[in-house]
Amino acid sequence: MLKRILAIFRARNIEFVRDRSSMSWNIILPVVLMFGLSFIFGGPERPEYRVGVLQAGEELDKDQHPFLAMRYIQFVVINDEAAGFRRIARHQLDLLVQFDEPRSYWVNPDSSKGYFAELALLQSENAVSHGIRKAQITGDAVRYVDWVLPGILGMNMMFSCLFGVGYVIVRYRKNGFLKRLRATPVRAIEFVIAQVASRLLLIMLITSFVYIGTKYFLDTRMEGSYVALFLVALVGAVALLSMGLLVAARATSEELAGGLLNLFTWPMMLLSGVWFPLDDADVWVRQVANIFPLTHVLDSARAVMLDGATLIDVAPALVSLLLLSVIFLSMGAAMFRWRPT
């Protein structure tokens, strides 16, 4: 059995490595992903608000008011009152202030950012007048990039698992290669395991490469152990690959397989917490999300990376993923069709 699995595993790897276009896409995409993330989330801190300061000269005197020393606000000197009003009206500025007499400020009542910028201005006015006591709470912020990185890696893994395996099997079935294998002693489960193993190797290499790259370029947070994170990724990839095999078990055309794969991937992308947390979502949404393997992968990865969860902490999720893998693999092997008709 092992010999047959290794024979198909090796042949599939050779096929993948020599398919230059597919190989380069699988390498280029993670590199683009890594540098895209570095570009989007790297670099200096960005201001949240834009405030115009109406004055005569070009030089902004930051000492004239404590508001001008506030963080996350970009101050822009405005010399023309009408131009300033126009930019407020069009939400291109959140607030326009004038510290020269008569001291005034202008805000667009429909602008939510203008509302908060106004509060910040009044806060700084109060601080000047009444000397509000200040208390400090320290702690490193969890940056969005730290939170979203597992989501992006998981999403990339999901697409690679489902489409990578699904399309290949449908192509093999369509061109008759599966029919040829059917006439050998190879069992469906042996073929299926070989396909999973081959894709798993590729996915783990690529995901590790992207993770190491983002760690290096973005200094992403890692509170737990790398072994635990690796196991989460490994078991998660097996579950997603098994799901891909189940989808491809009977599909006879790329069009049908594509539709079915989209049916699985899009709900996972929306409901598994790739881009935003689901803590505030309705209970039923969270219950539906728990069916998807990607939800367990992302929750476990974030627990390890952000909260320092141990292998024991994520064991229940790993067991769920393994259980899903067994179910998907068994169903896939049982439903497996060697021929298009």
Add this chain to the structure above:
Amino acid sequence: MIALEARKLVKQYPSVLAVNEVSFEVRAGICFGLLGPNGAGKTTTVEIIEGVTPATSGEVYYFGKPAGRKFREEAGIQFQNTALQDYLTVRETLEMFQNLYDRHADLEHIVRECSLEDLQDRDNRKLSGGQRQRLFLAVALVNKPRLVFLDEPTTGLDPQARRNFWELVNRIMSDGTTVILTTHYMDEAQILCDEIAIMDVGKIIAQGSPAELLRERYQSVIIELPIDDLSGDLGSIEHRVLESQGMIEISTDDVDSSLRELATHAKGLNRLKIRQPNLEDLFLELTGHSLRA
């Protein structure tokens, strides 16, 4: 010893009965030919036996037992239309398939026998039609099979390549391997097959050795003459007459009298031929249509 037995195989598709209670036995060590025109049901029959197409009903026995894993391990199959993995070389393809079996043939010997020595490092996708057929045959031999299925193996090959293929099949059979050949080339069947079964519209219509079948049907020879050379009808000729591809064919056991009668009805006999009947004639007679129709 019976190597293979098909018992009442039936394959019913929604709109067509492709195989209709087909039964036959194949003795070990012979070449058994399944003949018939395209669409006769021979490929479906063979694929049911190979286990790649499920039968609606019927059974297949391999050396007296229901065909199972032992059959898969010991059978070599060359499909009419199949694909191999892209980007693999000929050598890698052979090694991959060989590792799927417990039985192993000597790859070097197979490569030599199938004339693949110079193609071992070539990508499967870059092989010509004839080279692909030789690779398909080599793949069918990697497990040192006791039984080899060849499904339309010479379709699309040029005459020289066909003759080379026939020699190769004879070499395979020389060590006792049983061959089951499907073809619509009657000359191929006549040269290679010890026994044949002729199929038409899903049924076997004749079965036996080519010589036996021809002897049973014909005690006569066939006279051929272009229809254009006839001056009128053949009313007074009582022998069996067939028209095919612009020729009139007269089956007779009295050549002298037939020639005399023909001379009175023909413009000339310069293009007349006399020959022994062959399987093509037999098929025409049995079904009323050409094998390649």
